[in-house]
Amino acid sequence: MSETLSSQLSIFRGSTVLITGAAGFIGKHLVSALNKLGANIILVDRKTSGNIHGVDVSIANQVDRIFKTTSLTRGKSIDYVFHLADQNNASIAQKNPVETLKTSFNATLNILESSRKLGTIKKVILISSLALYGLNEDHSNEMLTELHSIHNDSIYSTTKICSETLGLAYYKNFSIPVSIARLSNVYGPNQSSAAVIPSLISQMRDGQKISMGNNQSVRDFIHVQDVVDALVLIASHDSSTGQVFNVSTSKGTSIQMIADLLSQNLEYNGKINVDKLKVRINEKVFLVADNTKIKKTIGWSPKINIEVGLKNLCQ
Numbered sequence: 001m002s003e004t005l006s007s008q009l010s011i012f013r014g015s016t017v018l019i020t021g022a023a024g025f026i027g028k029h030l031v032s033a034l035n036k037l038g039a040n041i042i043l044v045d046r047k048t049s050g051n052i053h054g055v056d057v058s059i060a061n062q063v064d065r066i067f068k069t070t071s072l073t074r075g076k077s078i079d080y081v082f083h084l085a086d087q088n089n090a091s092i093a094q095k096n097p098v099e100t101l102k103t104s105f106n107a108t109l110n111i112l113e114s115s116r117k118l119g120t121i122k123k124v125i126l127i128s129s130l131a132l133y134g135l136n137e138d139h140s141n142e143m144l145t146e147l148h149s150i151h152n153d154s155i156y157s158t159t160k161i162c163s164e165t166l167g168l169a170y171y172k173n174f175s176i177p178v179s180i181a182r183l184s185n186v187y188g189p190n191q192s193s194a195a196v197i198p199s200l201i202s203q204m205r206d207g208q209k210i211s212m213g214n215n216q217s218v219r220d221f222i223h224v225q226d227v228v229d230a231l232v233l234i235a236s237h238d239s240s241t242g243q244v245f246n247v248s249t250s251k252g253t254s255i256q257m258i259a260d261l262l263s264q265n266l267e268y269n270g271k272i273n274v275d276k277l278k279v280r281i282n283e284k285v286f287l288v289a290d291n292t293k294i295k296k297t298i299g300w301s302p303k304i305n306i307e308v309g310l311k312n313l314c315q
Helices: 003-008 026-038 060-074 090-095 097-118 155-174 196-205 223-236 255-266 290-297 306-314
Strands: 016-022 039-045 051-055 080-083 123-129 178-183 183-189 209-210 221-223 244-247 272-274
Touching: 003 209, 003 255, 016 026, 016 060, 016 255, 026 223, 039 060, 060 097, 080 223, 090 097, 097 155, 097 196, 123 155, 123 223, 155 178, 155 196, 178 223, 183 223, 196 209, 196 255, 196 306, 209 255, 221 223, 221 306, 223 244, 223 290, 255 306
Parallel strands: 016 039, 016 080, 039 051, 080 123, 123 178, 178 244, 183 221, 209 272
Antiparallel strands: none
């Protein structure tokens, strides 16, 4: 996080911030950034570990308890909530639809309801995804804005639609200061090897022959540090309340280009094959989002381009 940005975010110094999914990929980076800003952070995840509170946010009384306990023990109510806890693997979501939908819906509802009861929250940030614009092929290379229609063509996208709908309903009906961040394809240090970029890096370093699905798919890859900067800026701006933002680069990068850049940085000379069995039928080829709204509203823009981001990961 830049020094200029840090100075703009002095409001977090001494504030109490609750982060669900704090042990996750984005969560850990967000915790690090908010620590540097001087925030008092309540770490929440499914399992207790170190200073992380083990809370199943899909269970209402557990969420109520952590909200109330924080206020009582610290003598100060929670100021900001970042709700990151959710199923982020579309394949797992598709295989477990009932559990995924119930857990996701209840988790968001519980966070919003506990925030409503507490009555002191300055901002609730809900994490969404570009996936809700639809993952099925539509033969369009048009950049997606927040005004584009959304599609529940997968269980994963449906969970995000439900989460957004609940958030905006609580904003409109109870004046809960909710903001929604639709993230594009996030990458960066310490990401799970299940994601495409760390998976390719691991295979190349091991000298393996690599096979991939549709190498012509174009995605909007954004560095996790840019995402964290966007989230804290959204939380700090009153103008973001009740708004939905694409958190993206507005630039598309094909999977083949990702593989080529990684090969150059890692000096990988092995063969990369396209496995037709890994190509998803009717998958959207072009999924890139316009970030004009967030730039104009809160002055955020991404700083780390894909070439620099990948080079740093390979060092």
